Amino acid sequence: MSGVSLSNIKKAYGPINVIHDVNIKVEQGEFVVFVGPSGCGKSTLLRMIAGLEETTGGTIDIEGADVTHLEAAKRGVSMVFQSYALYPHLSVFDNMAFSMQIARRPKDEIKQKVDEAARILQLEDHLDRKPSQLSGGQRQRVAIGRAIVRQPKVFLFDEPLSNLDAELRVQMRMEIARLHNQIGATMIYVTHDQVEAMTLADKIVVLKSGSVQQIGSPLDLYDNPDNQFVAGFIGSPKMNFLKGIVNEPRVDGKITITLDDAPNTTFDITCGSATLNAGDAVTVGIRPENIGLEHDETVGPTVFLKPEFTEELGGVSYIHTQTKDGVRVTIERRSERNRVDQEDLQVTLPVRDLFVFDADGARLR
């Protein structure tokens, strides 16, 4: 049975459409991350699942039941907000117990459930405190605890780690991953941080301007992006993009491409059914870790790059460079630590690691 299923979901504010025909299926127990730049509609989508926003069209099913027009409290969802949204006048215990107190559950049942959640989240010593007496990480744990005690069918997280500092964010990320393993509930998580998405998700939904760009497992999206947006969004540092043109149109399902920065070499790539003519512009992408610092024309085109500065992080370093046209290219190096001087580098872009996109950003493969 599917945990959450969105069919043809639309949302408009007056004449402005912000969500266009979104279809997503979340399996029961799955951890799904909605990721995208700010303003892409990911939070709106989550709030529609929660019942905090009306839908303009389409249906939302939770565990087989149509909840599209059901009020928020009756959908069986819990939400963890970016700002924690803890009730400032209530103790940690009362914050977690609030929903059950509203539902007039017996006192011992409330205590048992709150204690259980506090144990999972290591909050036992803080139950009498007010939210203002807790650190950011503890507050976020209380917010998660409040979600747990309701035993929802679906947990919704709206950028829950954005207000935490970097170190705590990593720690809370692991705690959320552990929590998911422990209670195995369906979780939908919204973030603009693709590292969070990659580390937490069973399945990532990449959104842009209210439309789904691609749905898949983190490595699927990394290895096999459908379009230039997904290719650029997933992965850190970002994929490098260089301009090129189609040299010869399709022969045997392949086209020949010349990079603007390597006019003397051509390479062939499979282009499926795409119809491209000679002279059409394309974009060629390559991930920073795949750029070869050795000059070897047998594996792919070679390009001259001017190094600007290097970030040396110990185990890995990033060389930030520019092509002669000023396009920025980042190169990742592991193990080798000898410094790159300011002279031009001639690097190799292995053909097997190249992604080619047409002028509209669609992947050619």
Place this chain on the structure above:
Amino acid sequence: MGNMKTGNILLLTFTVIAACAWAFPLYWAIVTSIKPEADVVAGTIFLPETIDISSYVWALLETNIVRWYINSIGTSVLITVVVIMISMMCGYALSQIVFPGRRALFLIVLASFMVPSQALVVSQFILMHKFGMVDSWAGIILPQVIIPVVVIVYKQFFDSVPRELREAAKLDGCSEFQILFKLYLPLNWGITAALSIITFIMAWNNFLWPFLVITSEEMMTITVGITQVGDAFGVKYARDMAIAVMAAMPVAIAYLIFQRRVTQAIMLSSGIKG
């Protein structure tokens, strides 16, 4: 540096003079009330030579002041409770609930803020008369329970409660009433206390409306009651002052206890958000 010092001294002098000017009538009223009547009319002595509390004894025993106290306390407390309840709910609805005509309703509340209560007394009196409420507590209370500024202050405060708290409460299963009473009210206790006190003081001090709507001495509030004293035997300054001091006493005590809250409320209702 020298200039600033001179400036400070000037400012201080001016403040002291202003404070004295303001306090003098109060001082005069209290001093007059504890003088024998003969001393009051006799001279211009600032301090009483003999202290005489007979005016107070007279007021307590010979007038209906206890009854007036009860009427004032009763009506003022009821007005305060009803004003706070109505305004809180109205402010909540205007601030948090989306419904057709919300903006128009808010503008009407704002507009009614600008109508002086004196302009309404005639129509209110006719209305109370038709309801058969003249000379009753209900008649005193009902026209006083709408105070638009309290609604507006509540709306402003409810506006500033983070939206996520309300959404979290909704997900936790709260109805609108539960959200108001379990979340918004506890988060705004301070302003509720401040508005209650200032409403109580306004209701206590109100003179014009009770003066019009009350016809029997038993139903008078204390502000109306003091106008009834002493007329039969000509002006008796000590008695008048004694009863005036007694009328002002509860409000003065309330003010001293809740000084900070009252100041806060006055600043809020005049738009200087403190």
